[in-house]
Amino acid sequence: MIDLRSDTLTRPSPEMVQAMVSVRLGDDNFGEDAATNELEEHCAALLGKQAAVFVPTGTMSNQIALRLHTRPGDDVILDASYHVNTYESAPSADLAGVCLHPVDTGTGMLTPGDIDRAIDAKARDPRYARPALLALENTVNHRAGRVVPLGLLQTLFRHARGRGMRVHLDGARLFNASVASRTPLESYGTTADTISVCFAKGLGAPVGSVLAGDAELMDQARYYRKSYGGALHQSGHLAAAALFALRHNIARLQDDHAAARLLAERLARQGLLDVEGPVDTNMVIVDTARSGITAAGLAEALADKSVLAMPVGAHRLRFVTHLHITTADVRAAADATAAVTDTLRAASTR
Numbered sequence: 001m002i003d004l005r006s007d008t009l010t011r012p013s014p015e016m017v018q019a020m021v022s023v024r025l026g027d028d029n030f031g032e033d034a035a036t037n038e039l040e041e042h043c044a045a046l047l048g049k050q051a052a053v054f055v056p057t058g059t060m061s062n063q064i065a066l067r068l069h070t071r072p073g074d075d076v077i078l079d080a081s082y083h084v085n086t087y088e089s090a091p092s093a094d095l096a097g098v099c100l101h102p103v104d105t106g107t108g109m110l111t112p113g114d115i116d117r118a119i120d121a122k123a124r125d126p127r128y129a130r131p132a133l134l135a136l137e138n139t140v141n142h143r144a145g146r147v148v149p150l151g152l153l154q155t156l157f158r159h160a161r162g163r164g165m166r167v168h169l170d171g172a173r174l175f176n177a178s179v180a181s182r183t184p185l186e187s188y189g190t191t192a193d194t195i196s197v198c199f200a201k202g203l204g205a206p207v208g209s210v211l212a213g214d215a216e217l218m219d220q221a222r223y224y225r226k227s228y229g230g231a232l233h234q235s236g237h238l239a240a241a242a243l244f245a246l247r248h249n250i251a252r253l254q255d256d257h258a259a260a261r262l263l264a265e266r267l268a269r270q271g272l273l274d275v276e277g278p279v280d281t282n283m284v285i286v287d288t289a290r291s292g293i294t295a296a297g298l299a300e301a302l303a304d305k306s307v308l309a310m311p312v313g314a315h316r317l318r319f320v321t322h323l324h325i326t327t328a329d330v331r332a333a334a335d336a337t338a339a340v341t342d343t344l345r346a347a348s349t350r
């Protein structure tokens with residue numbers, strides 16, 4: 001199987017497993033798990049923030065951030081394609097009690113004008129909904145892993161702060177953004193009040209995320225992590241996997257990006273599949289509309305050829321490159337996609 005559905009599918013390498021089992025465990029509830037403490041300090045420094053908190057998932061990290069920056073009833077302004085809107089609208093309403101205010105930019109690139117329009121779209125005197133938080137995402141998952149430029153993030157941060165809002169950055173794939181745009185990770189510290197990153201995406205760790213921000217905010221984050229049931233005890237094995245991933249698997253993300261560009265080039269040659277946008281990082285989304293084939297139909301036919309890709313819309317099929325995908329896999333997947341598209345097209349026009 002050539003599994004291109006997601007970069008969450010990676011399993012730890014033997015070297016990562018060795019690092020995981022080599023740590024001495026303590027109870028993080030007593031602040032005594034050395035690897036977890038090291039991971040949190042390392043991530044805070046890496047992201048240009050005072051402190052960081054280890055959490056099991058990116059979803060919990062985002063949800064704690066929403067809770068930190070809002071009161072029930074507040075508005076959260078964000079792009080419609082972002083994870084917080086597409087996958088987390090229920091917990092955002094259920095846990096933080098906020099109202100998401102999505103803006104459909106089509107690209108994932110919000111502008112200061114978008115923020116102003118979203119604020120002005122509703123009654124905003126103190127009797128009504130308070131626009132409390134701007135939620136950003138980098139890279140933009142549902143826009144084929146596009147990188148939001150550092151300068152734009154900084155402009156949005158200043159603008160949102162100027163309008164009395166806080167800013168959270170969902171950086172599940174911030175390492176991809178940093179490598180692709182040659183932006184030092186520490187620079188992202190100046191783009192948001194809180195930053196969430198994931199170790200279980202392209203970095204190849206099995207589990208884990210951190211939320212980073214000011215020390216005082218992170219003390220409060222520990223309160224919400226505990227109340228959401230996310231405080232762990234002997235978390236050292238997981239922290240060691242994340243530390244190993246941070247030390248060994250960041251620079252190599254450029255290989256995943258090169259593989260995605262190669263895949264996009266090959267898929268575009270097919271002629272009936274339209275590759276969406278620029279391929280900035282490790283994702284390729286093809287639009288199948290012109291071929292008359294649905295994304296689900298193409299995915300099903302590809303699975304018969306041992307290639308897995310994920311439909312993300314009626315005519316949008318997503319391919320993600322990662323640690324387990326070689327250049328030979330990319331060529332084979334592109335060839336299979338071209339052949340299967342031809343066959344399905346011939347069958348439908350017969």
Ligand SMILES: *Cc1c(COP(=O)(O)O)cnc(C)c1O
Nearest residue numbers: 057058059060083137141170172
């Ligand atoms: C994967 C992802 C998350 C978090 O997902 P979990 O499965 O909860 O770890 C958050 N935001 C984005 C953009 C993601 O791609």
